Amino acid sequence: xxxxPAKEYTTEQQLPRLGTSPYLKLMERTAxxxxxxxxxxxxxxxxxxxxxxxxxxxxxxxxxxxxxxKLDLLLLLSLHADQELVTPSSIADRLxxxxxxxxxxxxxxxxxxxxxREPYAKDGRMTHVxxxxxxxxxxxxxxxxxxxxxxxxVDELDKEEQAVFQKVLVKLNASVEExxxxxx
Amino acid sequence: xxxxPAKEYTTEQQLPRLGTSPYLKLMERTAxxxxxxxxxxxxxxxxxxxxxxxxxxxxxxxxxxxxxxKLDLLLLLSLHADQELVTPSSIADRLxxxxxxxxxxxxxxxxxxxxxREPYAKDGRMTHVxxxxxxxxxxxxxxxxxxxxxxxxVDELDKEEQAVFQKVLVKLNASVEExxxxxx
DNA sequence: TCCTATAGTTAGATTATCTAATTACATTGA
DNA sequence: TCAATGTAATTAGATAATCTAACTATAGGA
Numbered sequence: 094x095x096x097x098p099a100k101e102y103t104t105e106q107q108l109p110r111l112g113t114s115p116y117l118k119l120m121e122r123t124a125x126x127x128x129x130x131x132x133x134x135x136x137x138x139x140x141x142x143x144x145x146x147x148x149x150x151x152x153x154x155x156x157x158x159x160x161x162x163k164l165d166l167l168l169l170l171s172l173h174a175d176q177e178l179v180t181p182s183s184i185a186d187r188l189x190x191x192x193x194x195x196x197x198x199x200x201x202x203x204x205x206x207x208x209x210r211e212p213y214a215k216d217g218r219m220t221h222v223x224x225x226x227x228x229x230x231x232x233x234x235x236x237x238x239x240x241x242x243x244x245x246x247v248d249e250l251d252k253e254e255q256a257v258f259q260k261v262l263v264k265l266n267a268s269v270e271e272x273x274x275x276x277x
Numbered sequence: 278x279x280x281x282p283a284k285e286y287t288t289e290q291q292l293p294r295l296g297t298s299p300y301l302k303l304m305e306r307t308a309x310x311x312x313x314x315x316x317x318x319x320x321x322x323x324x325x326x327x328x329x330x331x332x333x334x335x336x337x338x339x340x341x342x343x344x345x346x347k348l349d350l351l352l353l354l355s356l357h358a359d360q361e362l363v364t365p366s367s368i369a370d371r372l373x374x375x376x377x378x379x380x381x382x383x384x385x386x387x388x389x390x391x392x393x394r395e396p397y398a399k400d401g402r403m404t405h406v407x408x409x410x411x412x413x414x415x416x417x418x419x420x421x422x423x424x425x426x427x428x429x430x431v432d433e434l435d436k437e438e439q440a441v442f443q444k445v446l447v448k449l450n451a452s453v454e455e456x457x458x459x460x461x
Numbered sequence: 462t463c464c465t466a467t468a469g470t471t472a473g474a475t476t477a478t479c480t481a482a483t484t485a486c487a488t489t490g491a
Numbered sequence: 492t493c494a495a496t497g498t499a500a501t502t503a504g505a506t507a508a509t510c511t512a513a514c515t516a517t518a519g520g521a
Contacts, residue, residue, distance in 0.1 A: 108367045115356045123420040128428050136427030138446045143327025145453040172299045183292045218468040218517045236307040243320030257441045262322045269329040402486045402499040
């Protein structure tokens, strides 16, 4: 979670906005010779943009008193609601986090009655996790806003730009998912 | 900071990879009628990609025992090293976080001798913050890897794709920065 | 039946945030 | 000139999301 300072008396003296160029100059000076500077520039802006987008979504979700991680988990449970067995372990595996981290999320969600944990009869060590009716209701309340925020991110692109952008994004995301070994 | 579970005995049973399509179906069902579904799809992938990219960079930086936030701050100090006065307040303002959060970062960085805090003679309430020689050295060690990671993110795009992508990214980032009121 | 593997949780830590309170200095106006 | 008020920085205490390591309980095989 990040960024949304309310007021806190705005400071008089500020740092000048430097823009991108000093970063590029620094890059020229410090990048290894086999690094393509254009690519690095592109990657850098992607990184910044990614950061900013996450912030925007966080701000949006804050209104629903939930975070992106938790919504992510609720969506996962939603989409696997037909599954006979959804365990903390498999969730951890999918989200790329530790089981104990999942436990922490589940405790929070269960406290709010958004999920249900049920002992799994066929194997006493396991627990089946599912989204509750209340959880589904919340997700359905959140999603319209969430999609509209997603859409607003790329609103100002014209159709042609969107088309190329889409192709590129899908490609990049696939390769990054592969590199990380994660993926939906 | 996120994701890089070491081993923790991989689970036998796993959740099936669903891919994007169930998300899109869900979107069709739950998006408000005035939300453009293509845009929302695009935004969603951008969000996922942004998340994944942050993870990648975090993993990279972990080798240097520093996080993105802290590198960000060190870079900021680097680029404003000529400035007479760089205060915690102005840093907070620029990073879009609270002064107390900056204090926490500074304490950590100072403990590692990466920055120096000096009382500001012209106004006893203020503190001038600058990067130390050691800090600069570290930054110079990190940056080659950092730039190469940035570059690797978009490596597989051909020149044409890169060109369009660049144009689009710059545009989007500008608008998101404006919406958030942040920006470098 | 005993040993070991696995699932889940708990305990305790770290990082990055926040708000509210505190401390110290600066400015201003009666 | 000094008391009230404003501002800068820090501290105290909280929450969120993560981690590792240790623990508990169950399962399953030799």
